[in-house]
Amino acid sequence: MTKKIFILLLFITVISQAQDKSAFRIARLKYDGGGDWYNDQSCEVNLLNYIKEHTNIDVKPEYVFVDIKSEDIFNYPVLFMTGHGNIVFSDAEVERLRTYLENGGFLYADDDYGLDKAFRREIKKVFPENDLVELPYSYGLFNCFFNFQDGVPKTHEHDNKPPQSFGIFLEKRLAVLYTYESNPSDGWADPDVHNDPPEKREEALKFGTNIIVWVLSQDQKL
Numbered sequence: 021m022t023k024k025i026f027i028l029l030l031f032i033t034v035i036s037q038a039q040d041k042s043a044f045r046i047a048r049l050k051y052d053g054g055g056d057w058y059n060d061q062s063c064e065v066n067l068l069n070y071i072k073e074h075t076n077i078d079v080k081p082e083y084v085f086v087d088i089k090s091e092d093i094f095n096y097p098v099l100f101m102t103g104h105g106n107i108v109f110s111d112a113e114v115e116r117l118r119t120y121l122e123n124g125g126f127l128y129a130d131d132d133y134g135l136d137k138a139f140r141r142e143i144k145k146v147f148p149e150n151d152l153v154e155l156p157y158s159y160g161l162f163n164c165f166f167n168f169q170d171g172v173p174k175t176h177e178h179d180n181k182p183p184q185s186f187g188i189f190l191e192k193r194l195a196v197l198y199t200y201e202s203n204p205s206d207g208w209a210d211p212d213v214h215n216d217p218p219e220k221r222e223e224a225l226k227f228g229t230n231i232i233v234w235v236l237s238q239d240q241k242l
Contacts, residue, residue, distance in 0.1 A: 042078065043078045043079055043080035044068075044077055044078060044079045044080070044097070044232070044236070045068070045079070045080050045082065045084060045096060046064045046067070046068065046084075046096070046098045046099075046100050046232075047084050047085060047086040047092075047093070047095075047096035047098070047099050047100070048061075048064065048083065048084065048085040048086070048099075048100055048101070049085070049086060049088055049093075049099045049100065049101040049127070050085050050086065050087045050088060051088050051101065051103075051107050051108070051109065051113075052088075052107075052108045052109075052110070052113075053105070053106035053107045053108035053138065054105050054106045055103035055104060055105035055106050055107055055135065055138065056103045056104055056105060057085075057101060057102070057103050058085065059102065059103060059104070059132065060102070060132075060205070060206065060208075060209040060213060061083045062083070062208070062209050062210040062213065063100075063102075063205050063206075063208040063209050064081075064082075064083055064084075064100060064208070065081050065082060065083055066081075066208045066209065066210065066225070067208045067225060067228040067229070067232075068080070068081035068082075069081045070208075070225040070228070070229060071228075071229050071232055074229060075165070075229065075233065077232065077233075077236065084096075086099070088109070088113045088116065088117060089112070089113060089116070093116065093117075093120050093125070094120060094123075094125070096125075097124070097125065097126060097235065097236075098125075098126050098127075098128065098232065098235055099120075099125065099126070099127045099128070100127075100128050100129075100130075100205070101127065101128070101129045101130075101139075102129065102130045102131075102132045102135070102205055103132055103134075103135050104132050104133055104134040104135060105134055105135070105138070106138045107135070107138040107139055107141075107142045108138075108142065109142045109145055109146070114142075114145045114146050117146050118146050118147065121146070121147075121188075121190065121195045121196065122190060122195075124193075125195070126194070126195060126196075126197075126235045126238075127195065127196045127197070128196075128197045128198075128199075128231055129143075129196070129197070129198045129199075130198075130199045130202075130203060130204060130205040131178075131198070131199065131200045131201070131203065132203060132205070132206065133176075133178050133203070136200055139198065140152065143188070143196065143198070147188055147196075150188050150189070150190075151188075152186040152187065152188055152196075152198060153186060153187055153188075153189070154184060154185070154186050155171065155185045155186065155187050156171075157169060157170060157171045159187075160234065161194070161197075161230055161231065161234040162230065163230075164230055164233050164234045164237065165226075165229055165230050165233045166226040166227070166229060166230055168226075168227060168230065171183065171184075171185055172184070172185040172199050172202045172204065172227065173202060173204060173223045173224060173227055174201070174202050175202060175203045175204045175206050175207040175216065175220055175223070175224045176202075176203040176206050176207075176214070176216075178201050178203070179201065181201045182201065183199070183200070183201050183202030184199070184200045184201055184202070185197065185198070185199050185200070185202070186198045186199075186200065193238050194234070194235075194238065197231065204223075204224040204227045204228060205224070205228070206224070207220055207221045207223065207224020207225065208221075208224055208225060208228055
């Protein structure tokens with residue numbers, strides 16, 4: 021191999037790595053307490069592929085997880101958490117998550133059934149002075165790319181209740197989004213995981229796209 025070719029290949033490799041690093045990714049949040057934080061690992065990959073196909077957002081469609089105890093959470097603008105069971109945040113984890121969110125990070129939590137009580141309890145530790153407030157259908161997230169005139173879509177039936185979405189705002193910025201009795205992230209999973217009808221999966225992927233478009237349109241500090 022000549023010196024010129026070697027230098028050219030090295031340059032291409034460096035550029036490729038730099039572009040890869042700058043591409044948008046979602047990190048699954050690993051938490052303690054016994055809940056299955058790791059379930060349906062195809063969700064983020066399929067959502068990012070959908071976003072890549074339907075928007076001009078530069079994404080890297082891969083599954084990555086980050087421990088809430090780790091400094092690595094600050095490398096991702098969006099953390100996603102889900103599960104069916106318990107969640108426990110230590111005092112140090114509460115402080116770390118609060119710092120992450122106050123500095124421009126975003127947390128999307130989706131109740132996969134059985135998460136509600138634990139999530140509400142633990143997120144209150146993070147922001148004791150802020151309540152989860154229900155988002156009105158007119159909120160911008162619901163029409164920033166695809167139109168959801170009735171708010172969050174109902175992907176899976178849990179307890180025969182209407183689907184709801186809640187948020188925690190830091191000043192005017194939505195920092196935490198929580199969906200309940202709707203479970204759109206299940207619709208992001210591979211088709212054979214839940215056997216959802218194609219139209220349900222499409223609806224869920226569109227809603228996920230809205231989440232990311234909305235997050236990226238807000239002021240970020242990370």
